[in-house]
Structures are given as C-alpha cells and as structure tokens.
Amino acid sequence: MPLSRRQFVALSAPAMMTFGASTPRFLAQAAEQAKQNRRENILVVIQMSGGNDGLNTVVPYENDEYRKARPTLAVSKNDILKINDQLGFHPAASGLNDLLQQNRLGIVQGIGYPNPNQSHFESMDVWHTCLRKSENRPDGWLGRAIDEMQVTQKRDVPALHLGNRKQPFALTSRTHRVPSVKSLKQFRLELQQRESLSDIRSNVSFSRPQSSSLLNFVQTSTDTAIDVSQKLQAVTSKYKTDVTYPETSLGNQLKTVAQLIDADFSTRIFYVEVEGFDTHSQQAAAHTALLRQVGGALSAFLTDLDEHDHGDRVLTLCFSEFGRRVTENASKGTDHGTAAPLFLAGNKVNAGLIGKHPDLDNLENGNLRHHTDFRQVYAGILEQWLNTSPKEILHGNYKPVDVVKS
Amino acid sequence: MIDPAWAWSPYEPGQNSWTRRQAAHLFRRAGFAASSEELDKAITQKPSELVSSLVNNRPETDEYQQEVSDLARSVLATADVKKLPAWWTYRFLTTNDPLREKTTLFWHGHFATSGDKVTDAKLMFQQNEMLREHALGDFGAMVHEISHDPAMLIYLDSATNRKAHPNENFAREVMELFCLGEGQYTENDIRELSRCFTGWEIRNGKFRFNRYQHDSGEKSIMGKKGKYGGEEGVKIVLDQKSAPYFIIGKLVRYFVADEPTPSNALLKPLADQFVDGNYQIGPIISKILSSNLFYSEHSVGHKVRSPIEFAVGFLRALNGSTNLNELTNGMSELGQIPFFPPNVKGWDGGRTWINSSTLLARANLIRNLLDRKETRFNQGSLGDFMDHLGAKSPAEIVESWEELYLAVDLPQEVKNQIANKVESGKGNREQKLRDALHLFCTLPEFQLS
Incomplete structure (x- = not known):
C-alpha cells in the first residue's frame, strides 16, 4: 500500500530532525521522551515457530488416553513437575515451572481458532493478522496496535524485532517501519573516516516524487535503519547485568531486549523468535532442548528485569502457530495439530492455569478442540496491558481473557 | 487490468529502441547483472x-x-x-x-x-x-x-x-x-x-x-x-x-x-x-x-534485489572479483545463504528481504568489499576500469553506474551529489571513486531490480 504524502512526511520526520541538528540536542530530546515513557507497559512476544507440542509441555499425566496415544513419547509420571493432581510440566520446562511457583506465569489452555489451518505458514499468518487468507491482509495485529498508539503519542521506535530474518507479519504497519535488529554490535553503518553519514542520509531521504510504492518502501526503511542505528548506539553502551543468561539464541535475544528496555528507549513492543518446534521425527530429544531453552531464557530475563526495576512493567507472551497431533507417528514424532496452551509471564500476570485442559476424549480428526480463541488473549493484552481498544485491532469483538492480576 | 494476450506477446522493439538499459534489465533478471561488454553484444541481437x-x-x-x-x-x-x-x-x-x-x-x-x-x-x-x-x-x-x-x-x-x-x-x-x-x-x-x-x-x-x-x-x-x-x-x-x-x-x-x-x-x-x-x-x-x-x-524496477543478486550483481556488472569467503559470509547477514534456506518454504523474497538489519548489512558488505585490496575490477583498480569503459568525467562515471546497476532512474540532484564525491571527496582518486560507489550502493534505487 503506497503511503500518502502526509504519512511519508510523518515517517521521516524524526529522521529530518536528527539530520542537521547537533547530537546533544537530539539526545536531550530522547532523554526527555524517555522520562515520560519510564513507566509505560511493555509487551514482549516470543514466537515458538514450528508448532509446539502443547500436550507434552503441559501434560495430563494421569490420563490413560494420553499414554495410549503416546507409546514412546509420553512423559513418565515420575518425571512430571506437578501443577496439580492432573496436570504437570514436562521435566525440561523447569524454568517455566519455577516462574509458575513464583506466581509469574499464566498458562492459558485450549487456545486455537475455528476451522484450524494446519499449514505452518497459513496458520502463522492467521495468528499474525487475525484474518483468513481469503480476506485482505495488509497489516498485522501489532502493526495495527502501533498505528493506534502512535496517534496518542509519537515514539521514535514503537516496536522492535530482534533478528535479521524476514520480519513477522504481525509487526507490519501501514505507516511505520519496524526495525529489525540482529545484534546491537552489528547494528551500525560502517563508514570510512573520509565518508560522512549526512551525505548518505541526505541522498537516501531526498524526495522522489515519482517513486513507486516499492521504492518508497525501501526508501523509508533505509531512512529508519540509519536513524535507529544511530540512536541505539548512543543509548545502549552503559548496560550491566549480574544475571547469567543461557548461551542460547533465545537467551541472547532476550538479553538484548532487557538491555533495550533499560536504555529507556520508547519501544513498547519487542518481538523475538525461537525455531525448531516442528518435531515430526525423533521428537523427545529436540523438544526437551527447546523447552529447556525457552524456560531458561525466560526465567533469566524476568530476573534481569527485576534487578533493573522493570519487572512490573513487562509482560511476555509465548505462542506457537498450532499444537501437535494427539497420536504420535511412526517416526517417534508428532504431526501438525490444533489447540495448545500459550504462556504469559511477568510480575503482574494472572498466574496459574487459565481455562481447562482440552478434552482427550472428544477429538476432531485426531486433534484437540480449542475452547478459547487466541484473539481473546490478544484482546486481554491490548485492553488490560497496552491500554488500547481491541475491537478495531482484532477486526471484531472478542471477550478478553484476564491476563493481568486483578 | 493487464490484457493477458498483450502481456505474453513477444516484445518487438522498434528500430534503435532496444537499449543497453533494457538488455541490462534482462540480464539482471535472467542472471546476476551484465558487464558493459555483455551489453555491447546484447544490443546487436x-x-x-x-x-x-x-x-x-x-x-x-x-x-x-x-x-x-x-x-x-x-x-x-x-x-x-x-x-x-x-x-x-x-x-x-x-x-x-x-x-x-x-x-x-x-x-x-x-x-x-x-x-x-x-x-x-x-x-x-x-x-x-x-x-x-x-x-x-x-x-x-x-x-x-x-x-x-x-x-x-x-x-x-x-x-x-x-x-x-x-x-x-x-x-x-x-x-x-x-x-x-x-x-x-x-x-x-x-x-x-x-x-x-x-x-x-x-x-x-x-x-x-x-x-x-x-x-x-x-x-x-x-x-x-x-x-x-x-x-x-x-x-x-x-x-x-x-x-x-x-x-x-x-x-x-x-x-x-x-x-x-x-x-x-x-x-x-x-x-x-x-x-x-x-x-x-x-x-x-x-x-x-x-x-x-x-x-x-x-516489471522494470518492480523487484527487490535478493542478497545473492545484490552481492553477485555488484561484482559482475563491473567485472569485479574479491575474497570469496568474505563475500559469502557477508551474504548471510543480508539474509540469504545458498544451501541454507530459512525453512521449508524457502525465501519469501520481495519486501521481506528488506529490514533495518539487512539494509545496514548491505551497505556494510559493500564497504567491506571496497576496503579490500583483493577487490579488483577487471583485475585492476576501479579508476583504471572506469577509464577503460570510457567514463571520464564524474558525471559520465555516475551515468555508467546507473546504466549497469539501476532499473530505476536516479533523481538528477542525487546524481550530482555522487558526481561531486567522485570529483572532490577525500583521499586519492581510487578512494574517492570507491567511496562514491559505496554511497551509490546505499541508495534505495540500488536495492531494486
């Protein structure tokens, strides 16, 4: 979708301001804005790509149907980290279990959507846009949330994606370019001393009245990239933490998020991804490693946030595009399924089990039936945490799940 | 609505209207960009x-x-x-x-x-x-x-x-x-x-x-x-x-x-x-x-250069050669390594190639390559090669890059700016040319094919 001239000017306004202005003035502005943002709530999204086996994450360990369906993959009762007399965590999810014990984890069960699609890509797009393929999908749910938040208060970087791969559709906004940052160290423009950044900036942002929508997109993205890289270099150099994060990709990403939150950057939404949940074969070892990675990184992240006094204002959502088939396949793995639990973490979350475990005696084509739409969770987050109105963002009315402690 | 019958009928340019710019478009899409000699040959066919x-x-x-x-x-x-x-x-x-x-x-x-x-x-x-x-x-x-x-x-x-x-x-x-x-x-x-x-x-x-x-x-x-x-x-x-x-x-x-x-x-x-x-x-x-x-x-200018098109095309258009490992490692930061697609769906391409990390990585890869002595053009310096192509004045040099690299015309003011760097940037002539080429490669137009 081409930007209108007004939208384009709005996009490049922060850029124009920095260009030509002296650095101290810009820093003073950023610091001023930061003070105002100091106590705003922040949402961190962890996308577990590939389809997490919810049934082996939150396990109905007393259920006979579960054991019958999972002859090699069922978690032994002795190893279960018990949540109650029916349900317990996979032993590798001890990080999640610790958070639950500290009342900092909400487990929202039985999440899905009607007519579930079992393609990774289509199902992910449904989660990202809240719409089906047959509908027009120009933007994502977080992109729409950003657009709405920017109306009330302009922020330089309302949302940020960690990583350098394809940006999640959820973050696509009609008017804002969300930066992707793989690592703070690499997120800078390397120049020779002979060169000047302002030459590059002025040629990039030079007005091109005849430009196509694609050229316009590249132009505004380049402008954002240079602008944000300068700002990040300026504000993130002083961070220290005593928390040891696991040496995993997710651990490193969440550490960067903690650093950016502490830098008092105005960002309200962070998005990170962890891959590998598509366990069609030899699932046991892979799933164990993944649950350990998620639990370990998340638990370190929350500790770190607390140590820097941000624990009360950060909520983390962990989701996957679908769960997995109840019955395991002959490759000691599981095929694509439907309903699964998602996780909410943070000091303020409505901790404990939310909603009941899906019924193993009432399957649909071998898959669990969902009882809560994922958009009800989004509605809760938008309304109770980000203080936005969910209806437009979600393209409909969804009864919010209570995500925040009452 | 595009008429399908028109769309797929053979393109038949009139006399003298089959240009080097058009042949360059064909080579960018059918391959990884053409050199100047390849364009010379192409317009005879x-x-x-x-x-x-x-x-x-x-x-x-x-x-x-x-x-x-x-x-x-x-x-x-x-x-x-x-x-x-x-x-x-x-x-x-x-x-x-x-x-x-x-x-x-x-x-x-x-x-x-x-x-x-x-x-x-x-x-x-x-x-x-x-x-x-x-x-x-x-x-x-x-x-x-x-x-x-x-x-x-x-x-x-x-x-x-x-x-x-x-x-x-x-x-x-x-x-x-x-x-x-x-x-x-x-x-x-x-x-x-x-x-x-x-x-x-x-x-x-x-x-x-x-x-x-x-x-x-x-x-x-x-x-x-x-x-x-x-x-x-x-x-x-x-x-x-x-x-x-x-x-x-x-x-x-x-x-x-x-x-x-x-x-x-x-x-x-x-x-x-x-x-x-x-x-x-x-x-x-x-x-x-x-x-x-x-x-x-x-079609023309309606594709985003993939990382491979970007990196390989940068060299092929100017008869360039460089350290292969640096080039390949650099491509990974741009978001594409052959033999290592991100998932079963492959690379989505289009706008998904572009984000702030990959854009900075594109600029940094070119800077890194241009800073290396092993990066040579036609086995020699960029200056000698531009001479060899007959591009003498700063304006001609920028025109030549535009013809070889770009599907979309640059605004005249931007061309003047770059020519100005060729003319009066800092350092010796080779450094000026390489800095100007770096500046050229950071332009939004350079990301399109």
Missing part, C-alpha cells in the same frame, strides 16, 4: 534471439565444468556442508550460463532443503546437481526426483515412513509447497497421500522402498480412489488444475515482479502452455523473458 540463446544454449566449456567439479570435489572432501555456499557463489560469479544458475536457485528455494538439518554435504550437493540438470527441463520429472531425493526426505523427517502411523510431513509439503499451494487440498488428502509414501526410506544415503512397511490398501486422494503407491500419488497431485497456476505464478513473481500477485486470468495463457507442453519449464521462461510484460513498467 534481437531480444527474442538473446533469450532463446540464454534458455537453450549450454555455453559452459568443458574446462569450466571440470574446474567447478574439481572445486566441488575438494569441498566435499572436507565433508563440511558450510563450505558449499562459497562453491555455489563462485559459480554465480563466474558462469557464462547465468539463467541456468538463476533458475536452479529458484528451484532450490522452491524445493527448499537446508544443510543445517541435512548436514551431509554430499547429499546436499547431489540434490543441487539434480536441480541444475532439470532446472529448465521437465517439472514433473523434477518432482519425481525430489520425492526420492535423500537430502529432501531427511530434511522433511521422512527418512523412515511406516504404515502403522505414517508421517504426514512430506505429503503435506508435496501439496502445499511443491505443487498446489495452500488451500487447494484437504487435510484428508494429506493423510491419504501420506499413506502412499509409507515404506519409503533413506538407508545409508540412498532411497529404498521397503514393501513390508508400505500400506497397500486403497487410498482416496482428490476424488480418485486406488491402491496407489508414492509415484502414483505424486502424479495425481501434479494432474490437478491448480498445479500449473501455482508453479507459473511463482515463476512470474521470480522473473517479472514481486507485486502485485498475478491474477489467474493473467497466468492462464502460460498455464495452458505449461500443461500442453507436458510441464516443460524452458519454453515458459523463454516466453516470460521475451514478453511485452517483462519489458514494461509493470
């Missing part, structure tokens, strides 16, 4: 002749093929799958059969398989050679080959498949990603097709049919019933009406424009030809590259 020679000739000499196969052998001797990308990059940089490599890369993204999971360099290489052989040939044959391909079956967790509880992964991707596209089948079709593939196994790096594990019962796939095996199952999928549209749609997006998504009405003439021609790929690509649509405003 008609566009249709040029395309026909790109599609039908196999100009790589025996010596060249021997050289790349020796290189491959030395890579495979290390058994390190991470060394394969540099090998393919070398081919991208040096082949004189660029359309074959470009199309092989298309199929690699289509039948995406990653060395990250497969880890066996030899199996990855075998698959690559198979895709290259069939790249412009018979699509049906390629699908049958890929469904027996050890690297593919390992990648899709289908190295064992027993009749009791068949693994659905491979059957799903045959329908969703290889032949039909999402939404053109039911979950039940997937389950039935997966029964056809039971007994298919990979043992010691080779395909094997284990008849004891094959479910020989009746299956019902897309309205057909029978005791189908895997090959018959694939055939049924290939015969679906949506198959040619799915494949042709992807080819059009790859060669013509990232957006908008072409309508079925626009694709119909090509889809019909594809079916009538028994799924021969070469004639379709030939038609696409010599069409009115291809040379029209709907």
Whole structure:
C-alpha cells in the first residue's frame, strides 16, 4: 500500500530532525521522551515457530488416553513437575515451572481458532493478522496496535524485532517501519573516516516524487535503519547485568531486549523468535532442548528485569502457530495439530492455569478442540496491558481473557 | 487490468529502441547483472534471439565444468556442508550460463532443503546437481526426483515412513509447497497421500522402498480412489488444475515482479502452455523473458534485489572479483545463504528481504568489499576500469553506474551529489571513486531490480 504524502512526511520526520541538528540536542530530546515513557507497559512476544507440542509441555499425566496415544513419547509420571493432581510440566520446562511457583506465569489452555489451518505458514499468518487468507491482509495485529498508539503519542521506535530474518507479519504497519535488529554490535553503518553519514542520509531521504510504492518502501526503511542505528548506539553502551543468561539464541535475544528496555528507549513492543518446534521425527530429544531453552531464557530475563526495576512493567507472551497431533507417528514424532496452551509471564500476570485442559476424549480428526480463541488473549493484552481498544485491532469483538492480576 | 494476450506477446522493439538499459534489465533478471561488454553484444541481437540463446544454449566449456567439479570435489572432501555456499557463489560469479544458475536457485528455494538439518554435504550437493540438470527441463520429472531425493526426505523427517502411523510431513509439503499451494487440498488428502509414501526410506544415503512397511490398501486422494503407491500419488497431485497456476505464478513473481500477485486470468495463457507442453519449464521462461510484460513498467524496477543478486550483481556488472569467503559470509547477514534456506518454504523474497538489519548489512558488505585490496575490477583498480569503459568525467562515471546497476532512474540532484564525491571527496582518486560507489550502493534505487 503506497503511503500518502502526509504519512511519508510523518515517517521521516524524526529522521529530518536528527539530520542537521547537533547530537546533544537530539539526545536531550530522547532523554526527555524517555522520562515520560519510564513507566509505560511493555509487551514482549516470543514466537515458538514450528508448532509446539502443547500436550507434552503441559501434560495430563494421569490420563490413560494420553499414554495410549503416546507409546514412546509420553512423559513418565515420575518425571512430571506437578501443577496439580492432573496436570504437570514436562521435566525440561523447569524454568517455566519455577516462574509458575513464583506466581509469574499464566498458562492459558485450549487456545486455537475455528476451522484450524494446519499449514505452518497459513496458520502463522492467521495468528499474525487475525484474518483468513481469503480476506485482505495488509497489516498485522501489532502493526495495527502501533498505528493506534502512535496517534496518542509519537515514539521514535514503537516496536522492535530482534533478528535479521524476514520480519513477522504481525509487526507490519501501514505507516511505520519496524526495525529489525540482529545484534546491537552489528547494528551500525560502517563508514570510512573520509565518508560522512549526512551525505548518505541526505541522498537516501531526498524526495522522489515519482517513486513507486516499492521504492518508497525501501526508501523509508533505509531512512529508519540509519536513524535507529544511530540512536541505539548512543543509548545502549552503559548496560550491566549480574544475571547469567543461557548461551542460547533465545537467551541472547532476550538479553538484548532487557538491555533495550533499560536504555529507556520508547519501544513498547519487542518481538523475538525461537525455531525448531516442528518435531515430526525423533521428537523427545529436540523438544526437551527447546523447552529447556525457552524456560531458561525466560526465567533469566524476568530476573534481569527485576534487578533493573522493570519487572512490573513487562509482560511476555509465548505462542506457537498450532499444537501437535494427539497420536504420535511412526517416526517417534508428532504431526501438525490444533489447540495448545500459550504462556504469559511477568510480575503482574494472572498466574496459574487459565481455562481447562482440552478434552482427550472428544477429538476432531485426531486433534484437540480449542475452547478459547487466541484473539481473546490478544484482546486481554491490548485492553488490560497496552491500554488500547481491541475491537478495531482484532477486526471484531472478542471477550478478553484476564491476563493481568486483578 | 493487464490484457493477458498483450502481456505474453513477444516484445518487438522498434528500430534503435532496444537499449543497453533494457538488455541490462534482462540480464539482471535472467542472471546476476551484465558487464558493459555483455551489453555491447546484447544490443546487436534481437531480444527474442538473446533469450532463446540464454534458455537453450549450454555455453559452459568443458574446462569450466571440470574446474567447478574439481572445486566441488575438494569441498566435499572436507565433508563440511558450510563450505558449499562459497562453491555455489563462485559459480554465480563466474558462469557464462547465468539463467541456468538463476533458475536452479529458484528451484532450490522452491524445493527448499537446508544443510543445517541435512548436514551431509554430499547429499546436499547431489540434490543441487539434480536441480541444475532439470532446472529448465521437465517439472514433473523434477518432482519425481525430489520425492526420492535423500537430502529432501531427511530434511522433511521422512527418512523412515511406516504404515502403522505414517508421517504426514512430506505429503503435506508435496501439496502445499511443491505443487498446489495452500488451500487447494484437504487435510484428508494429506493423510491419504501420506499413506502412499509409507515404506519409503533413506538407508545409508540412498532411497529404498521397503514393501513390508508400505500400506497397500486403497487410498482416496482428490476424488480418485486406488491402491496407489508414492509415484502414483505424486502424479495425481501434479494432474490437478491448480498445479500449473501455482508453479507459473511463482515463476512470474521470480522473473517479472514481486507485486502485485498475478491474477489467474493473467497466468492462464502460460498455464495452458505449461500443461500442453507436458510441464516443460524452458519454453515458459523463454516466453516470460521475451514478453511485452517483462519489458514494461509493470516489471522494470518492480523487484527487490535478493542478497545473492545484490552481492553477485555488484561484482559482475563491473567485472569485479574479491575474497570469496568474505563475500559469502557477508551474504548471510543480508539474509540469504545458498544451501541454507530459512525453512521449508524457502525465501519469501520481495519486501521481506528488506529490514533495518539487512539494509545496514548491505551497505556494510559493500564497504567491506571496497576496503579490500583483493577487490579488483577487471583485475585492476576501479579508476583504471572506469577509464577503460570510457567514463571520464564524474558525471559520465555516475551515468555508467546507473546504466549497469539501476532499473530505476536516479533523481538528477542525487546524481550530482555522487558526481561531486567522485570529483572532490577525500583521499586519492581510487578512494574517492570507491567511496562514491559505496554511497551509490546505499541508495534505495540500488536495492531494486
């Protein structure tokens, strides 16, 4: 979708301001804005790509149907980290279990959507846009949330994606370019001393009245990239933490998020991804490693946030595009399924089990039936945490799940 | 609405209206950018002749093929799958059969398989050679080959498949990603097709049919019933009406424009030809590259350069050479490493290539290459090479870069700015030229093809 001239000017306004202005003035502005943002709530999204086996994450360990369906993959009762007399965590999810014990984890069960699609890509797009393929999908749910938040208060970087791969559709906004940052160290423009950044900036942002929508997109993205890289270099150099994060990709990403939150950057939404949940074969070892990675990184992240006094204002959502088939396949793995639990973490979350475990005696084509739409969770987050109105963002009315402690 | 009859009719430029800029467009899409000599030669031919020679000739000499196969052998001797990308990059940089490599890369993204999971360099290489052989040939044959391909079956967790509880992964991707596209089948079709593939196994790096594990019962796939095996199952999928549209749609997006998504009405003439021609790929690509649509405003400048097009094209257009490992490692920060697609869907391309990290990485890769002494142009300095091209004044130098590199014209003021850097930047002449070229490569126009 081409930007209108007004939208384009709005996009490049922060850029124009920095260009030509002296650095101290810009820093003073950023610091001023930061003070105002100091106590705003922040949402961190962890996308577990590939389809997490919810049934082996939150396990109905007393259920006979579960054991019958999972002859090699069922978690032994002795190893279960018990949540109650029916349900317990996979032993590798001890990080999640610790958070639950500290009342900092909400487990929202039985999440899905009607007519579930079992393609990774289509199902992910449904989660990202809240719409089906047959509908027009120009933007994502977080992109729409950003657009709405920017109306009330302009922020330089309302949302940020960690990583350098394809940006999640959820973050696509009609008017804002969300930066992707793989690592703070690499997120800078390397120049020779002979060169000047302002030459590059002025040629990039030079007005091109005849430009196509694609050229316009590249132009505004380049402008954002240079602008944000300068700002990040300026504000993130002083961070220290005593928390040891696991040496995993997710651990490193969440550490960067903690650093950016502490830098008092105005960002309200962070998005990170962890891959590998598509366990069609030899699932046991892979799933164990993944649950350990998620639990370990998340638990370190929350500790770190607390140590820097941000624990009360950060909520983390962990989701996957679908769960997995109840019955395991002959490759000691599981095929694509439907309903699964998602996780909410943070000091303020409505901790404990939310909603009941899906019924193993009432399957649909071998898959669990969902009882809560994922958009009800989004509605809760938008309304109770980000203080936005969910209806437009979600393209409909969804009864919010209570995500925040009452 | 684009008229399909007009779109796919051969482009016939009037006298003197077949230009170097247009030939450069063809080479950017059919390959990885043309050098100035290649453009000189191209405009002496008609566009249709040029395309026909790109599609039908196999100009790589025996010596060249021997050289790349020796290189491959030395890579495979290390058994390190991470060394394969540099090998393919070398081919991208040096082949004189660029359309074959470009199309092989298309199929690699289509039948995406990653060395990250497969880890066996030899199996990855075998698959690559198979895709290259069939790249412009018979699509049906390629699908049958890929469904027996050890690297593919390992990648899709289908190295064992027993009749009791068949693994659905491979059957799903045959329908969703290889032949039909999402939404053109039911979950039940997937389950039935997966029964056809039971007994298919990979043992010691080779395909094997284990008849004891094959479910020989009746299956019902897309309205057909029978005791189908895997090959018959694939055939049924290939015969679906949506198959040619799915494949042709992807080819059009790859060669013509990232957006908008072409309508079925626009694709119909090509889809019909594809079916009538028994799924021969070469004639379709030939038609696409010599069409009115291809040379029209709907196509020129309507693609984002992929990282490989960006990095390889940067060098090929100026007869450049550099440190191959630096180049290949740099491409990873840009978001594309051959042999390592991000997932089973391959690279999405288009706007998804562009984000703040990859844009900074693009600028930084060019800076890094330009700072290296090994980066040479026609075996010498950039200054000598621009002299050799006859581009003397700063303005002529910028014009020459624009002609070789850009699909979209630069604003005159921006050109003046860059010419100004050539003229009065800092450092010696070579440094000024290289800094100006770096500035040129950071422009939004440079990211488009």
